[in-house]
Amino acid sequence: MKKLLYHLKRYIFTTISKRKIKSHGKNINVNFYSKFNNNTVLGNNCNFNGLVISGNGNVTIGNNFHSGKDIKFITQNHNYNGDKIPYDETYITKDIIIEDNVWIGSHVIILGGVHIKEGAIIQAGSVVVKDVEYCGIAGGSPAEVFTYRDKSKYEELKRKERFH
Numbered sequence: 419m420k421k422l423l424y425h426l427k428r429y430i431f432t433t434i435s436k437r438k439i440k441s442h443g444k445n446i447n448v449n450f451y452s453k454f455n456n457n458t459v460l461g462n463n464c465n466f467n468g469l470v471i472s473g474n475g476n477v478t479i480g481n482n483f484h485s486g487k488d489i490k491f492i493t494q495n496h497n498y499n500g501d502k503i504p505y506d507e508t509y510i511t512k513d514i515i516i517e518d519n520v521w522i523g524s525h526v527i528i529l530g531g532v533h534i535k536e537g538a539i540i541q542a543g544s545v546v547v548k549d550v551e552y553c554g555i556a557g558g559s560p561a562e563v564f565t566y567r568d569k570s571k572y573e574e575l576k577r578k579e580r581f582h
Contacts, residue, residue, distance in 0.1 A: 424449075435466075443481065450487065457493075461518065463581060475530050476513040482581045483516060486524030486542060493530040519576065537572050 431448040439454045443462035450468040458471060461481035468487040471477055473494025491514050500506030512530025516522075520534050523542030534540065538550045541557025550556045553572055554563035 455493070467524075473509070473511060473530065475511045477516075478514070479516045480518035480520065480536070482519045483522075484520075484582065485522045486526070488525045489522055490527045491530075492527065495530065519572075519581070537567055537569075537576075539567070 428447060428449050431451060432446055435448045435452055435454055436442055436446060438456065439458040439460060440456060442460040443464070445463045446460055447464070448466045450466070452466045452469045453471060454469075455471045455474060455477065457474060457476045459476075459478045461479060461483065463481055464479055464483040466485055469485055469489040469491065471491040471493065473492060475493025477491055477493060493512060493514055495510045496505035497508040497510050498505045500508050514528055514530060515533045517534065517536040517538075519537045520539070522528075522540045523544070525543045526540050526546065527544075528534070528546040532546050533549045534546070535550060535552040535554070537553040539555045540546060540550065540561060541555070543559070544557045544561040545559040546556065547560040550561070551563055553567040553569050555565045555567065556563045558564075
């Protein structure tokens with residue numbers, strides 16, 4: 419019974435999410451409540467366990483994306499250089515790009531203007547304020563790359579199409 423309920427919830431969350439986003443590839447799984455904006459583009463084999471995108475910025479997520487729970491993408495901010503203090507009625511909007519084969523741990527915040535490159539991993543609890551390099555493993559607040567995947571092994575697995 420538990421498994422049936424899980425699959426039913428996943429079906430409902432996935433169906434609702436697909437109606438909201440701009441476009442998506444094949445095999446999209448939204449396992450827990452997630453909120454996407456109208457400017458979201460998803461690749462193939464994307465798995466979400468609770469992601470909220472706020473703002474109107476463009477969000478592009480590549481193939482084979484996996485996330486933990488409670489992820490926040492913030493693509494819009496108040497304009498602090500406007501006509502009022504501390505900010506005015508206008509917004510600063512920045513895009514987020516996540517390339518293929520990226521894994522984001524639970525409780526991560528990603529700010530607009532960030533580009534996470536292919537094969538990267540973001541440690542749970544991180545706040546990502548700048549780009550993350552190819553196969554970089556980043557963590558902290560603000561997130562910094564502290565090591566890298568074994569790039570030759572990564573390329574071999576990719577060539578053999580060994581995707582989860």
